[in-house]
Amino acid sequence: xxxxxxxxxxxxxxxxxxxxxxxxxxxxxxxxxxxxxxxxxxxxxxxxxxxxxxxxxxxxxxxxxxxxxxxxxxxxxxxxxxxxxxxxxxxxx
Amino acid sequence: xxxxxxxxxxxxxxxxxxxxxxxxxxxxxxxxxxxxxxxxxxxxxxxxxxxxxxxxxxxxxxxxxxxxxxxxxxxxxxxxxxxxxxxxxxxxxxxxxxxxxxxxxxxxxxxxxxxxxxxxxxxxxxxxxxxxxxxxxxxxxxxxxxxxxxxxxxxxxxxxxxxxxxxxxxxxxxxxxxxxxxxxxxxxxxxxxxxxxxxxxxxxxxxxxxxxxxxxxxxxxxxxxxxxxxxxxxxxxxxxxxxxxxxxxxxxxxxxxxxxxxxxxxxxxxxxxxxxxxxxxxxxxxxxxxxxxxxxxxxxxxxxxxxxxxxxxxxxxxxxxxxxxxxxxxxxxxxxxxxxxxxxxxxxxxxxxxxxxxxxxxxxxxxxxxxxxxxxxxxxxxxxxxxxxxxxxxxxxxxxxxxxxxxxxxxxxxxxxxxxxxxxxxxxxxxxxxxxxxxxxxxxxxxxxxxxxxxxxxxxxxxxxxxxxxxxxxxxxxxxxxxxxxxxxxxxxxxxxxxx
Numbered sequence: 248x249x250x251x252x253x254x255x256x257x258x259x260x261x262x263x264x265x266x267x268x269x270x271x272x273x274x275x276x277x278x279x280x281x282x283x284x285x286x287x288x289x290x291x292x293x294x295x296x297x298x299x300x301x302x303x304x305x306x307x308x309x310x311x312x313x314x315x316x317x318x319x320x321x322x323x324x325x326x327x328x329x330x331x332x333x334x335x336x337x338x339x340x
Numbered sequence: 341x342x343x344x345x346x347x348x349x350x351x352x353x354x355x356x357x358x359x360x361x362x363x364x365x366x367x368x369x370x371x372x373x374x375x376x377x378x379x380x381x382x383x384x385x386x387x388x389x390x391x392x393x394x395x396x397x398x399x400x401x402x403x404x405x406x407x408x409x410x411x412x413x414x415x416x417x418x419x420x421x422x423x424x425x426x427x428x429x430x431x432x433x434x435x436x437x438x439x440x441x442x443x444x445x446x447x448x449x450x451x452x453x454x455x456x457x458x459x460x461x462x463x464x465x466x467x468x469x470x471x472x473x474x475x476x477x478x479x480x481x482x483x484x485x486x487x488x489x490x491x492x493x494x495x496x497x498x499x500x501x502x503x504x505x506x507x508x509x510x511x512x513x514x515x516x517x518x519x520x521x522x523x524x525x526x527x528x529x530x531x532x533x534x535x536x537x538x539x540x541x542x543x544x545x546x547x548x549x550x551x552x553x554x555x556x557x558x559x560x561x562x563x564x565x566x567x568x569x570x571x572x573x574x575x576x577x578x579x580x581x582x583x584x585x586x587x588x589x590x591x592x593x594x595x596x597x598x599x600x601x602x603x604x605x606x607x608x609x610x611x612x613x614x615x616x617x618x619x620x621x622x623x624x625x626x627x628x629x630x631x632x633x634x635x636x637x638x639x640x641x642x643x644x645x646x647x648x649x650x651x652x653x654x655x656x657x658x659x660x661x662x663x664x665x666x667x668x669x670x671x672x673x674x675x676x677x678x679x680x681x682x683x684x685x686x687x688x689x690x691x692x693x694x695x696x697x698x699x700x701x702x703x704x705x706x707x708x709x710x711x712x713x714x715x716x717x718x719x720x721x722x723x724x725x726x727x728x729x730x731x732x733x734x735x736x737x738x739x740x741x742x743x744x745x746x747x748x749x750x751x752x753x754x755x756x757x758x759x760x761x762x763x764x765x766x767x768x769x770x771x772x773x774x775x776x777x778x779x780x781x782x783x784x785x786x787x788x789x790x791x792x793x794x795x796x797x798x799x800x801x802x803x804x805x806x807x808x809x810x811x812x813x814x815x816x817x818x819x820x821x822x823x824x825x826x827x828x829x830x831x832x833x834x835x836x837x838x839x840x
Binding site (some may be wrong): 250253256258261263264265274275278284286287289292293294297299302303305306307311312313314315316317318319320328330331332333334337 | 365368371372373375376377379380381382383385386388389392393395396399400403404407408409410411412414421426428429430434435436437438440441442444445446448450453457460463464465466467468470471473474475476478480483484493494499500588589595596599600602604605606607608609610611612613614615616617619620621622624625628711716718721723724725726728729732733735737738739740741743816
């Protein structure tokens with residue numbers, strides 16, 4: 248993909264982010280942070296590519312280290328978000 | 341032209357991405373948008389989190405399928421095909437991360453959530469650095485270099501930015517973690533001429549990233565990395581404990597931009613969409629936190645606020661004024677006779693672990709027919725929305741918890757405002773006294789309530805901002821001095837004993 252196409256996606260996604268995040272209720276700002284943490288670890292994609300590539304041993308081990316770190320974040324981030332969200336309960340009537 | 345070269349032409353330039361994989365990454369990005377969208381209400385939030393997990397699964401599986409490690413036969417071994425050992429290593433790496441992550445998520449106390457988030461941010465930063473370094477060392481594997489190993493100019497800028505933002509996120513988050521976790525004092529550390537040092541380092545980083553486009557030698561790349569680690573550290577050490585909610589939000593934003601920069605390098609839409617979402621999310625949260633403290637973003641970054649100096653400075657000028665003490669029994673009687681009670685919890689309440697006793701108190705009052713509500717100031721906790729989580733953990737229903745702007749009008753009609761572990765966020769001088777350090781900060785109008793019950797450890801201490809609170813000395817205020825948890829427990833006992 249050429250740079251302009253990618254850049255367009257990026258700018259549009261910034262706008263989507265702006266509107267979606269303002270619609271998040273302030274009561275859920277902490278879960279918002281932990282879930283954004285989890286999804287920003289989509290960087291694991293780059294780590295997996297590096298780990299699977301032949302050609303440089305250093306690059307492969309850096310990739311594997313990044314896979315571990317991103318994976319801690321993904322599993323930890325989604326799990327802690329789920330734990331928090333399960334605590335939010337409505338009034339019993 | 342055959343199919344293969346058509347596909348190659350379609351994805352030329354930024355990594356040889358298979359078009360089906362590109363579609364899968366786009367779908368994954370859409371799931372991430374839906375994940376954040378779900379957080380617009382607690383009712384839809386759990387589904388949102390599941391969308392996030394689906395999006396991540398799609399991204400990871402797509403990458404695993406399209407980037408299977410291959411073994412290419414050599415002189416001693418003619419085997420060509422899947423490299424099972426490398427595949428096992430990758431799956432083991434995911435597994436190790438999964439175990440560590442899930443154990444951390446299960447064990448963490450809700451009061452320690454800001455530290456956990458800071459720790460997670462540092463991991464995103466370091467992972468971004470590792471990926472950028474891996475891409476630099478093996479650019480052909482990422483499809484960002486020509487046959488001679490020359491990395492494309494655009495990719496060099498993206499990579500340089502990625503490693504810089506990643507490194508800043510890492511070292512900044514480590515400092516934020518140490519400060520929040522109490523391993524390091526919350527007091528700002530002010531280096532002499534720090535603005536000159538910081539701006540100089542920043543200029544050097546930008547200059548070197550620009551130079552990197554002409555010269556891809558290792559020294560340029562690693563100097564950028566080292567300077568970025570350094571600036572992340574330098575940027576956060578002068579920021580005081582009171583500004584940590586802004587810092588955590590800001591680092592959240594950086595971790596997003598780091599992911600986006602790496603997304604540009606790899607031409608990966610899932611990473612770009614996510615990076616933009618997380619980047620804007622962190623930026624908006626920083627803005628909300630700054631507004632709630634009436635601080636400008638620049639003054640937070642410049643640092644120095646919320647240290648010991650401020651507290652010491654205001655302490656000297658304090659005069660002795662009369663105030664009215666009260667007991668748990670008085671508080672129990674006043675609240676059980678009231679029609680409307682608004683509870684204002686602050687971080688001191690969470691530190692004393694009083695949330696469960698507080699909720700029990702609220703339940704007993706409700707049984708007496710009292711209308712109980714909770715009022716939350718945006719900076720009541722140590723990160724955005726922290727107090728809401730702490731109350732939710734104590735089983736306070738979320739529809740009894742209100743944000744500042746939604747409840748501030750109700751204090752005038754309420755019989756009792758019960759302030760526990762909060763101080764600065766109730767200080768009316770923020771509205772009237774132009775010389776006050778917290779002037780202009782939005783505050784909860786507790787002074788408008790018919791009676792104010794103020795739970796506080798002693799009359800000596802002052803809040804983060806180091807200013808005295810006029811509410812203590814008003815006629816309708818009763819000071820309940822003592823530990824927040826013990827006071828709440830005693831009120832519960834009094835309500836149980838006296839009411840029935």
